[in-house]
Amino acid sequence: DIQMTQSPSSLSASIGDRVTITCRASQDINTFLNWYQQKPGKAPKLLIYGASSLQGGVPSRFSGSGSGTDFTLTISGLEPEDFATYYCQQSHRNPLTFGGGTKVEIK
Amino acid sequence: QLQLQESGPGLVKPSETLSLTCTVSGGSISTSSYYWGWIRQPPGKGLEWIGSVYYSGSAYYKPSLKSRVTISVDTSKNQFSLRLSSVTAADTAVYYCARRSERLAHALGDWGQGTLVTVSS
Numbered sequence: 755d756i757q758m759t760q761s762p763s764s765l766s767a768s769i770g771d772r773v774t775i776t777c778r779a780s781q782d783i784n785t786f787l788n789w790y791q792q793k794p795g796k797a798p799k800l801l802i803y804g805a806s807s808l809q810g811g812v813p814s815r816f817s818g819s820g821s822g823t824d825f826t827l828t829i830s831g832l833e834p835e836d837f838a839t840y841y842c843q844q845s846h847r848n849p850l851t852f853g854g855g856t857k858v859e860i861k
Numbered sequence: 862q863l864q865l866q867e868s869g870p871g872l873v874k875p876s877e878t879l880s881l882t883c884t885v886s887g888g889s890i891s892t893s894s895y896y897w898g899w900i901r902q903p904p905g906k907g908l909e910w911i912g913s914v915y916y917s918g919s920a921y922y923k924p925s926l927k928s929r930v931t932i933s934v935d936t937s938k939n940q941f942s943l944r945l946s947s948v949t950a951a952d953t954a955v956y957y958c959a960r961r962s963e964r965l966a967h968a969l970g971d972w973g974q975g976t977l978v979t980v981s982s
Contacts, residue, residue, distance in 0.1 A: 755924070785966070786966055786967065788965075788966065788968035788969070790908075790969075796974075797957055797972035797973065797974055797975050798908065798957075798969070798972060799972075800965070800968055800969060800970050803965040803966045803968035803970070804965070804966035804968075805966075807965075807966070809965070809968075809970065841907065841908055843908075843968070843969070845961070845966055845967035845968055848913075848921045849910055849912075849921075849922075849923040849924065850898075850910040850913075850961075850967075850969075851910065852907055852908040852909070852910070853907075854907050855907050855908075
């Protein structure tokens with residue numbers, strides 16, 4: 755299985771901050787890396803697919819980058835509704851695997 | 862607007878079989894380029910992919926669960942199902958069904974709301 759390692763596991767930030775979350779794959783996954791946002795009691799929501807493509811309806815303050823083994827999710831200007839847990843996930847090879855999650859909390 | 866809805870018992874006894882169904886509306890399960898899958902999340906923990914199925918019936922499972930899992934599709938009802946046998950407390954989780962799209966680099970673009978299944982006697 756491809757292991758996905760996210761960091762940090764949690765962070766505290768203020769409204770308007772720029773936030774960066776990183777994800778590392780245990781092997782080359784090209785750009786088959788996706789990012790999800792999950793709020794308490796809700797299903798995950800796809801934000802970014804293919805490492806850098808914004809899913810329809812997702813605000814442009816979210817962006818993704820990277821290829822190979824190292825990837826980044828950036829939120830440019832944190833909004834109140836962005837406080838949530840974020841997961842990366844590789845779709846290069848079965849079984850699909852997720853990172854452990856990054857909880858973004860209010861400072 | 863595609864919608865997925867999980868259904869099934871919320872309580873299962875240890876050693877028994879967990880059975881869930883996902884009903885798809887707003888789109889056909891028989892469309893090519895989509896895979897239909899199950900993901901679970903134990904309380905307070907992260908996401909675990911269980912497996913997925915194509916409308917043809919071809920399925921792939923997480924290796925560590927493969928001996929206990931069956932995912933099947935019923936195109937006439939626009940549904941797909943999960944069966945997980947010999948459950949233990951470790952299988953207690955919110956179970957989500959989701960659609961995986963080739964167009965989205967095989968990301969999980971559509972999800973059901975999730976259903977909590979508790980394994981307890």
